[in-house]
Amino acid sequence: MFEDLDFPPYPSLRKPLAHAPALCAEDAALPQGRHEVRATEANLMQVMLEAQPQALFLLDAAGLILEVGGAWETLTGLKAEEARGRPLLEWLRYDRAHYPAALRRGQGVLEEAELLTRRAQHVVRVIWAERGPMIAGSLEPLKVSAQRTFDLSERLNHTERALDEAIHLLGVSQDAWQAEHIRRIVDFAQRLAGAAGLEPQDIRAVRWGAALHDIGKARVPQEILHKPGPLNALEYEVILQHPLWGVQVLAELPFLPAQTVDAVRHHHERWDGHGYPLGLREGAIPLVARIMAIVDVFDALTSVRPYKPAWPYQDAVEHLIRESGRQFDPELTQLFVCEVLGFSHLLPRFEAGQ
Incomplete structure (x- = not known):
């Protein structure tokens, strides 16, 4: 599903995918090998998608997850079947006063959001863009300074x-x-x-x-x-x-x-x-x-x-x-x-x- 979409600017994703057909050009010259080539390209794209450091997601108009890919399971600790049909915002914490339309329409970047699931807790950058009736995007883990970690811990303790x-x-x-x-x-x-x-x-x-x-x-x-x-x-x-x-x-x-x-x-x-x-x-x-x-x-x-x-x-x-x-x-x-x-x-x- 993901390989057919024009994602928001992910240079690391576009570059390897752009060269995927070239890797199979020699076989593509043989008519009897066309079906094998298509399968090879699809498999290669899938491997590349799964190797991305970002967690990829696709949402419907209501903000519910249709599909996930890339490093989704590694980053979130959630399997694809656990995520489908649930709102992505269920696991994200950010300043909604400054980003009232985040992950709902248009395109944009949340430079710093907290990802909280049952098995994972990270600070991530969220990138998203409207694609027709859907929203495509990614979660990218950020390196957090010791001071930021302390601040987050203190804020959580205060909230508790x-x-x-x-x-x-x-x-x-x-x-x-x-x-x-x-x-x-x-x-x-x-x-x-x-x-x-x-x-x-x-x-x-x-x-x-x-x-x-x-x-x-x-x-x-x-x-x-x-x-x-x-x-x-x-x-x-x-x-x-x-x-x-x-x-x-x-x-x-x-x-x-x-x-x-x-x-x-x-x-x-x-x-x-x-x-x-x-x-x-x-x-x-x-x-x-x-x-x-x-x-x-x-x-x-x-x-x-x-x-x-x-x-x-x-x-x-x-x-x-x-x-x-x-x-x-x-x-x-x-x-x-x-x-x-x-x-x-x-x-x-x-x-x-x-």
């Missing part, structure tokens, strides 16, 4: 502290139970994420997702949230909207990691596909949301609410085991029960499939 404080104040402003609920599930979630082997930046995203997972309930009337009896059909339909309302709220916070938004959107999905809002199942549910589903339910069961007493820990753990493989990711459930809660004596129940 400010966000943690804002989340704490948000919980306190709602009610005392909600504040304690947030405190507990943040602790459970980051411990489970650590037990699952997540990297520090991913654990940070899990922590924020745990703290913000129910932010959409701010739009749910209090009389529904705290109703002592069962909800009617209309009230239940209102409750079902809170994950999507939460995502709308987080749209105003573009610096949040994608995993944090995933936690808010998908924490009520079920392993068997019978959850909401999208009915995702098994591995299609983002990992952070699978973590949230377990810790949220466990804390809800073991807490006093207007409509129920607190369950004993043992009963709540047994509920998690029964729902393992139905409501919850079985591997994460076993990690939570055995590694986080310390109920390793129940391990035989997992092995027996109980």
